Amino acid sequence: MTDYHEMWKELGMDIESHDTLCEVLPNAIGDVFLSQENRPKAMDFWDMVISEVHGIRPHELIEEQKKGRKVFGTFCVYVPDEVVIAADGIVTGLCGGSQFWVPAGEAVLPKSTCPLIKASVGARLGRTCPFFRIADMYVGETTCDGKKKAYEILGEDVPMHIMDVPQMKREKDIIRWKEEIAEFAEKVEEFTGNEITAEKLGESIRIINEKRKALARVFECRKSECLPISGRDALLMMQISFFDDPVRCAEMCNRLADELEERISNGVSVVPAGTKRILLTGTPLAVPNWKLHNIIETSGAAVVCEEMCTGTRYFENLVDESKTTLDEQFMALSERYMKTNCACFTPNTGRIDDIQRMVKEYKVDGVIDCNLKFCCLYDTEKYSVSRALKNEGVPVLSLETDYTDTDAEQLRTRIGAFVEMLNA
Amino acid sequence: MKKYLIGIDIGSTCAKTAVMDRQKNIIYKFQQPTGWSSIDTAQNILGDINRLGIDTGEAVIVATGYGRISVPYADKCVTEITCHAAGARYIYGVEKAVVIDIGGQDTKIICIENGVVADFLMNDKCSAGTGRFLEIMANTLSVSPEDLCEMARNGSDTSISSMCTVFAESEVISLIGRGEKRENIAFAVMDSIASKVASQAEHLIPREAPTVCITGGLCEFTYLRELLADKLHCSVVSSAGGRYAGAAGAALYGEKLI
């Protein structure tokens, strides 16, 4: 393994504290991923990336910055990568998924804030994540209240642009989001010094669409009765796709999909026939949050789909590539992004329709709906999600958790009982 | 040839064991406090089983409860949800029912349809509405939990508003300080438990003619059963054997392993 300490020092990171984080990661990776049998060969790539998650990609980003490129950090799948890429910028996801960062977040935020927000703020202010140091500009959005207010605090420490996400999906909201995207484009042009032309935007729309199609191909394979990849591995691929270069990401996902398709035709499955198939829905699972997948898949079931922002919401729906003027392209972007069904919107019945559709597509035996503690939006939606599914005779388990391990046994009992129920 | 089905339910406060013959009759049952270490408890239980003259080689052993992973000699671990449902079905002879298990530190609501679990809820995040809550309040009033429950029958018109056990305890202390009748305080305690449990159970109780059965440590507290029936507007059954529902359900599970 390469020693990245010099790089981290130059980034102004808290090296001592960061070292303790680096110490625990290999064990977690070993327990959650490497211990699995019969994994797809193509997972080697993601194993490598995650084993040096704070080294390989940050190093690449810094090299690009030296050439004058700008890195934009984002926190929500509503922020259009296409715009940044059209100006030769780079996008990296910034959501924190570890308890490690929570205390530094709690130093400035109320305890009753969702752990994703606390970890994200903590990773920046605690100076223990290279991505949070590298990003030249953060792009926030007006989604949930917790994030909105946290951006005000982050904005004191780093250049910040906030996009005003609508809360409803009427025609006028789609137009308003288009205007927000156009304004963001101006901001990006100014910050990067590069002009966004219709040609460049057309090209970046194509690049991100290719990435979406590649991710969708992997998910398509998960619909097979013969399950060629574990939920844990698919989640890892998904999480890394928020950080990686989009062209390479598409290439790697396509390579994985090739192997998975071959596995399916050869009847290679990672679980015994009859293993119960779980769809997981709810709040996003940021790296390295693998807790639920790990418990579910060591309790005798398999996760076959995530109806989440770290899942189907990230790649479903493509942007119309036929538009030739910036104005039309911004509208096409808005139309695609506004199809994403997040609990920040009202009404959000589209999410329930999505879950019901996916239950059929992925041949799901049971749904687990889980939100991060203190996320009142997704917590509240559990009621309608579970009612709709139960009406259709689909078993649902509603859970709530955070980033600590203290509730692992309680989750194990609930999930174990749910799997026993599906098997009865 | 297996002659016995043994179920061991290691709960947070009490460990229950049920030994069945192959005709599924409970031939022995016994309980002991779980104490500090469920591993030690499991070893004690093994000693007790041996003293009954049972060769564990002739038995299928299934462990359940929160200490289920601490029973190294068990053939299988099964969650308490599955076991309580199977046990309630065995004890109460129901195919369709809602089981309320009030345990030492958690409460489980299990909906049984066609004899198997169809849905469940668990509260193990807070001790309100559990045996632990009752125990703490009984301590504060210097009575046994059983006596507190019976005393409550003669009380009325007092309530505790805090859901948190610690705050509820200080409410009880200030009620004592105000000179409130003990019966009334006892009523407030029982009413708080029943309300908490009922509000959880409501989510799973079907509208038409539900059967509600109680299992777990508080199943012999008849006044609690009456309060629950009142709050849920339906009949609630319980029996002394309900305490062993988890263990019986675990023993029955053993049949599947033979």
Ligand code: SF4
């Ligand atoms: S859950 Fe909503 S706010 Fe969070 S990333 Fe997804 S779309 Fe954005």
Ligand code: SF4
């Ligand atoms: S999980 Fe909920 S509370 Fe947390 S950032 Fe997402 S929408 Fe906000």
